Amino acid sequence: MTRICLVFSFALFCGLAQATTLPLARDLPAAEREAQRLFALPSVPNLRDLGGYRTADGRTVKWGLLYRAGTLDALEEADQRELQRLQLRRLVDLRSRQEIDDAPDRLPPELAALRVEMPVRAGTIDVRELSRRINGGDIGDLRLDDLLVDANRSFVREHRQVFSDWLHGLLDEQGTPVLYHCTAGKDRTGFASAILLLALGVPEGTVMQDYLASNPYLEDRNRRIGERVRQASGGRTDPAILQPLLEVRPRYLQAALQAMREDYGTVEGFLRDGLGIDDDLRARLRERFLEPLASR
Structure with missing residues (x-):
């Protein structure tokens, strides 16, 4: 009887463990993948698969190779195990050295060994000073909506080499599957995703759609941040004032696209002359990350 009970208990435990394992989009039928784009780990904000987007010539981005995310500093043990199921071969940290x-x-040792730092500072934002002022209620002269406009321009004009290295590194033998992240997974990670999708031939409208998807995915997290800031500031900082900083808005990415056009004539010119994505490299990126037309 004891043995039967133990066997039953083990089976029940396995069943519960299996039930809490999240499905991976790449393992699902094609029609079900989009609904599983977000890999909803409790301790990892905004973790999602970049697969499934359609290019102008009718191809689609492969699932299970490109993952974008927010911070991994609070990664719980259960989520570490889930993250290992992605079979990553590289993990890129786009945060500044200060962050x-x-x-x-x-990270567990096996994932920490895959980690590569590609530091990008978000424009003129000093994270520590900004946090101090927000938590202290000292925000009277802050124009938070302009901070991320300026940051996106700086990605084009001050951090070209980092983002060029990011794209070229995707073709390294150990380059993918890759997870790349910043703090919220929306600004630097959003820009990195945008230039990759553009290089693959995904239309700007779809690129903007992926960029803006951070807003619903981060809604609960942003609400919690707002409440913590309200309490820390003794009610002096209204959480609503923080929304331009916590969200992504079309004008942020549009500022980067406009900077590309001002400095290089076109977005294509920026990819080619600013990031070194020539015809050969673009063809290799498309071969690696797009489904062949014949498979449709």
């Missing part, structure tokens, strides 16, 4: 020092990734 990495303040909140290092919390």
